Amino acid sequence: MYDLVVIGKGPAGLSAAIYAVRAGLSVLVIGRDYGALEKADKIENYLGFEQPISGLELLAASEAQAKRLGVELIVDEVTGVSWMEHFEVHTSKSSFEAVSVVLSTGIPRRKASVKGITEYEGKGVSYCATCDGFFYRGKSVAVIGSGDYALKEASELKPFAANIYLMTNGRDFEGTFADEKIILDKRKIAAVRGEDDRVAGLDFEDGSKLDLDGIFVAEGTASALDLALKLGLDNDGKVILTDGGQATNLPGVFAAGDCTGGLLQVAVAVGEGAKAGMSAATFVKESRGEKAPKLQWGG
Template identity: 50%
Template sequence: MASIVIIGGGPAGLSAAIYAARANMQAVVLYQNGGALEKTEKIENYFGFEQAISGPELLARGRAQAARLGAHLVQAEVTGVEYAETGFQVHTTAGNYAADAVILATGAPRAVPKIEGVAAFEGRGVSYCAICDAFFYRGKAVAVLGNGEYALEEARVLLPVAGAVTLLTNGAEAPAVLPEGLAVDTRPVRAVAGGETVEKAEFADGGALAVSGVFLAYGTAGSAELARKLGAETEGTRVRVDERMATNVPGLFAAGDCTGGLLQVARAVADGAQAGLSAVKFVRDAK
């Protein structure tokens, strides 16, 4: 059976799963949490509910509906997506999943840490994609800013290429298990500094680490980060899609808040439905 993997378990992702499952596709929903909806106390503007409903209750109903229709829901962190021999391979903390099509629906991104110089050096030593930019740092010292599985996955990509890789946890505790060869510095980061390009990471205690590049992998990989790794077009933190919720990468779709626009449940559900139907059509046409 053809497989459609949906990354994100909010209203957009669950809606996509419902439509994919009803089309007799193997729909897999990979999610960490319910995103913004899970934190919403009361919803009064969603069609069909005479009385207000809480975000967690609406989310629970959506999950139950998707599961009843045959979708497989897996709570795990997605650390990367790459092309496979046929389709895609989605890497998670719970194993890898093969997919004929992928739908990104992780919601709007979290704020990145406010570190001086990060925005100023974007494209000049600050990167959000190790797979995209590791080549430019062959034999050079680089740093990865983050402390979760996403940051470790970025470090694994860089280790065989860069001269030295240091994980900057920005004051957080270092992961218990580290890839061989990865250095760690847990000091809070004050700034990314340099001249024309990045030259160092400066710490709050006055110290510094000489690096040619800083890769941001703070928190978990969002839709824009995953899209960039596959060559999909983005605008800032927004994934660019057409009216079918398709990206410029065949088989890759996006839905909901990660595409920008009206950040409302009704819009996310509609986007998810369209993405699900478009993914189904793509898979069927490819067979």
């Protein structure tokens, strides 16, 4: 079991990992890619570089720094986090146990692209199978998405729903698909169909229709908000809410960087990551009955 699993290897996640490992924690960072900065050609407002530096250069150096200090790093996609006696972080390939977790997954860059989805949010359209699956006992549901995250959401519905469709919306499924209870459907979606102000089904571009009781959106990878919903973390519908020390309302879970809103900049992500890493160190040490520094945060 790791003392801390950090989800995301952007500036916030790597900064959290560096502070936590230097405070004596065993730390694993799981990141899918380099995040928002991967596309930044020139950064010239981050302290310490006389000449502009590319996002990739900055992140490669930060990753090497974290590794040198003893942080373990893996490239994988997190599909969910659960809590029993400790946290379990589920990925596409495996799962990892942790005493504490830092969420630093940035902000989602892809939104559900289907006409009518936003209109029916909370009226049959859901973003969390763990939270809402129970309401669809014996019913027909669709999960919109074409990757591991969508398959994970569809699998969570198996104990409840009678029919589960995995709708790739015209795409091929990314990876291997083999599940007898989940029907893979590649038709291109035209719109969500409603009746009496609730989801009634999906209409397809080829003119066909599918009657449904519920639709779960799981496009792309799990965003910070998706993970937050599964853990019951306070949020405002867009970002995760934290206190001044980056603690969420669930003890042991911290959030840092763009996923907490505010000024979406590297300097802020690094600062919040530092606070999250230190707060996680205090949490882990206190949970072991060890002496931990008492941190005072405003806000």
